[in-house]
Amino acid sequence: MSHHHDVVIIGGGNAGVSLAARLGRYGVKNIGLIEPKDHHLYQPLFSHIAGGRAQVKEAVRSQSSVTPKGVDWIKDRAMGVDTKANTVLLESGAAVGYEHLVLCPGLQYRWDDVPGLAEAVNSPYGASHYEFELASKSWSLLSSLRSGTVVFTMPSGPIKCGGASQKPMYLACDYWREQGVLDKIRVVMVQPYPTVFGIPDVDRELERKIAEYGIELRTNSELVAVDAAGRMASIRNNVTNTTEELGYDVLNAVPPQSAPDWLKATDLPAPGQGDGFVDVDTETLRHKRYPNVWSLGDAAATTNSKSGGALRKQTKVLAKNLVAARKGLAPTMKYNGYSVCPFTVSRHTVVFAEFDHNYEPKPTIPKVPTWKESRFSWWVDRSMFPQVYWHLILKGRA
Ligand SMILES: Cc1cc2nc3c(=O)[nH]c(=O)nc-3n(C[C@H](O)[C@H](O)[C@H](O)COP(=O)(O)OP(=O)(O)OC[C@H]3O[C@@H](n4cnc5c(N)ncnc54)[C@H](O)[C@@H]3O)c2cc1C
CATH class of the missing domain: 3.50.50.60 (FAD/NAD(P)-binding domain)
Structure with missing residues (x-):
């Protein structure tokens, strides 16, 4: 065994980094974060880059600069999980032991x-x-x-x-x-x-x-x-x-797109499901069969539309539930299926779709018609969100 951690997180993207930071704030000390890439990307800006409204450099930071202090960044790729031995198997041939495991390796392009x-x-x-x-x-x-x-x-x-x-x-x-x-x-x-x-x-x-x-x-x-x-x-x-x-x-x-192939080969998706998404309770984000396994973000078998906006809610729920589970308590926080999609309908305006897993509207500010084309929504999406992402979300504070 090369490493052993109280909490091991697979994937240092939006979900993994923000969760590690939040768990740190909640007092979890011994966290390992498995992420093979050198660079961390803020993907929502890709659309703005493709539309000539953002520069490439605005969407990228080094992984070391976003990894929370005190978290052990394991620069490797997860290849499998042994749920009986509580071990993650890595591409390098090393293995990482865990008390709790969180899976958030995102989606794979096909x-x-x-x-x-x-x-x-x-x-x-x-x-x-x-x-x-x-x-x-x-x-x-x-x-x-x-x-x-x-x-x-x-x-x-x-x-x-x-x-x-x-x-x-x-x-x-x-x-x-x-x-x-x-x-x-x-x-x-x-x-x-x-x-x-x-x-x-x-x-x-x-x-x-x-x-x-x-x-x-x-x-x-x-x-x-x-x-x-x-x-x-x-x-x-x-x-x-x-x-x-x-x-x-x-x-x-x-x-x-799909869940990663290596995940499909583990016993973590729902039996007979074949799609590879991690079989968690859609509210508590805890695995349905392995109580020390959790998942959030794009690779979780939640029913919401997959987005960073959904993660803003999921991260807090999972972190609080995991901390409770470590104390032997039942998870009580519930994710409500919230997601968001900001449509850049012109070079200065955005239409916000905020909705739950039934595609029922779920506006953050009730009674405000955020689905109407607006310059303010453009400012929120283009100027405010990237700052919130780098300075609050990745620090476990939003
Ligand atoms: C073009 C585009 C536009 C988007 N626009 C918006 C938007 O406007 N608003 C919004 O809310 N969301 C938007 N999103 C979605 C949002 O970026 C994702 O939902 C979010 O990044 C999901 O976070 P995640 O951590 O689950 O996955 P990711 O952020 O993709 O991170 C997964 C991480 O896991 C790592 N990984 C993969 N395999 C392994 C492995 N085997 N072992 C270890 N690590 C591994 C990857 O390297 C990566 O760093 C957009 C996405 C794209 C692509």
Whole structure:
């Protein structure tokens, strides 16, 4: 055994770092954080980078600078969990023992699920703002276009911040309008659900912007193949079961996503479920079969829309419940399914969707219509949230 900790956290992203910091504040001293990467990313800014409204450097910090003081950063990759021996197995061959284990390794991108997609986003005509390295390429392709067809796509299945698929599209449309070329550009948005988002108030506001920019919205549809050399996207309508071939000048695609493969091979997902998400109680975030195992964030089998906003609530619930469990007490804090998606509908305005796991509205400030397009919401999303993230959330204070 190379390490042993009271609490071991797998994944030093949004969930892992903010949880480690919060547990530290609640008096947990011996924490190990397993994270293989050198850099920590604030992913919500990727959409702004792809829309030409943020710089790459604003979304990245070194992992060492965000790891809370006193936390043992184990720079390695988890490959498996032995729940009988209370041990995490690492890529290096080492093992880490735990009293309590928290899993938050995020989602895995499945580029190969769509034939030709990986080649297309790495070609001179494709990009994806879901990949940090490709987000600025999105903006360079979108901003240099003066005519032609642009296709934006969202996959079916669980993804990070569902609405983020659309954000660079509105930012680009507003830019093309400013440049006087919007009417020369055909914009197609492909998304798998029956409406543009799924909450009537938000849908109405987004549909208004879609009409304003002249965007063609393909609902119930998804990208099923790409011919990168021929610049042709195959779009299947899952209701009519028909496929349309769309030629494009720029393709901005969001990859299909899933829980990490290595997690699927453990006994932590629900038996027979096969999707790999960690089988926790959706309110207490404690594992349903292993009381010393917990999960939060994108890799947990909670029913909310996956987002950093959801984590603002989950982190506190899990930290308090874990601290109670260490004292032999029952977990009493409950996560209410809250999530949020800020749609950047222009270069200066945002539409906020705040909702629970049933897609019922859940505004932070009751009676304030945050789903209305607003400049204040832009300021909150673009200026305030990044500061709150680096200075409060990652410090376990928000
Ligand atoms: C383009 C985009 C826009 C978004 N916009 C918003 C938004 O506007 N608002 C919002 O609230 N949310 C948004 N999100 C979603 C938000 O970023 C995620 O929901 C959030 O980061 C999830 O946190 P997490 O810790 O679960 O996963 P992540 O933050 O992805 O962190 C997972 C960490 O685990 C590490 N890891 C992976 N595998 C292993 C392993 N085997 N062993 C150890 N460590 C491992 C990874 O390196 C990573 O650091 C957006 C996401 C994207 C991609």
